[in-house]
Amino acid sequence: MRDLSNPLKVIDLLSDGECHSGEELAAIFGITRAAVNKYIKLIREWGVELTSVPRKGYQLTYPLDLLKFAKIEHFYTQHTDKPINLDVIPVIDSTNQYLLERLNTLSTGFACVAEYQQAGRGRRGRQWFSPFASNLYLSMYWRLEQGPAAAMGLSLAIGIVIAQVLREISGQDIKVKWPNDLYLNDKKLAGILVEIAGKTGDVAHIVIGMGINLRMHNPNQDIVNQAWSNLGDIDRNLLVAKLLYRLRDALYCFETEGLSAFIKQWQPLDNFADRPVKLIIGETEIKGIAKGINEQGALLLEQNGILKAYIGGEISLRADNTK
Structure with missing residues (x-):
């Protein structure tokens, strides 16, 4: 498995929100500036947003609250x-x-x-x-x-x-x-x-x-x-x-x-309670009013005054905004 300890340490250092130069990071890890750039590239691939400040170094675009x-x-x-x-x-x-x-x-x-x-x-x-x-x-x-x-x-x-x-x-x-x-x-x-x-x-x-x-x-x-x-x-x-x-x-x-x-x-807590909704089952749409759930976990849908239960793995619930 690839050793990710150094890129993670870079993130930990940057999490203080301050600028850290490439020279500083290279000295801390005993590596070249080119190696630091590889870490920065990987970190960006993970979705961490960094800015490169001219003559100052790297800084997080927004602070990180790291899990400890x-x-x-x-x-x-x-x-x-x-x-x-x-x-x-x-x-x-x-x-x-x-x-x-x-x-x-x-x-x-x-x-x-x-x-x-x-x-x-x-x-x-x-x-x-x-x-x-x-x-x-x-x-x-x-x-x-x-x-x-x-x-x-x-x-x-x-x-x-x-x-x-x-x-x-x-x-x-x-x-x-x-x-x-x-x-x-x-x-x-x-x-x-x-x-x-x-x-x-x-x-x-x-x-x-x-x-x-x-x-x-x-x-x-x-x-x-x-x-x-x-x-x-x-x-x-x-x-x-x-x-x-x-x-x-x-x-x-x-x-x-x-x-x-x-x-x-x-x-x-039900986001769609008493609201018009549609169930998407494959190519089929079923419309009605959402009326909560039953003890089996089925969705209760009111259609023309009749309550029907729907349950299954391939059902998607959406708001019905056609009215």
Whole structure:
């Protein structure tokens, strides 16, 4: 595996917001100016925006709030005496894939968080735009003894918990969107990807991944092709800690009560509650009024006074702006 320690140290040095010359960086690492330029090029490829100031050096276009295990652990232990069980990995292919490749060695509740994903993914294998230190990329492993069938509606419960945490930490009106997104001001703020390994009748190994937009700048429009929002300038280390202990508490609750324990919390957070929407199923559009979810996690759609439930993996929910 390629050694990325020096480029990461360059980012750490630049995170103070000051200018650092190429000569200074070369001296610190005992390398040539040409090698420093290679590090700078790689860092820019990760999505870090740098300016080159003539006769002064390199400076971040905007400050970075870097993830630090010690800071996350400090916030986490203020709320629980349970061990944190977290890997902080600056550069990774995918936080979900990292856990999926280690299922047999993980304890329930183990998590990993990254600054940058080289191969982040969303639903249906779509690429997930993952610039360095601009957003939050977090995955958690959970062992569900009841098996895969007991995970029905899990992404909805997770969405509720994440929305509540983001509302508390930012003071903004974060909403949930069926089945696995969070919205702010009618724009996508975060996505959730739940992946399950295990056969019917066996233990379910569940990996819950999330990507949350915090301070994203100039995203690749070939990847981010819908309206999006940023949560804004918050303490990322505090956010990780709060998500970890709140999600763990919620997952213990889900184990015993399932989605039914979360149903009442969905409606006040539902971005499309009582609004005209359309479901896109392949080439078909189905229009109606969104009326929340049922205990199986299905979307309830009112059509001509009749309530019908829709559930499935290939359904997309959109606002119906034709009226």
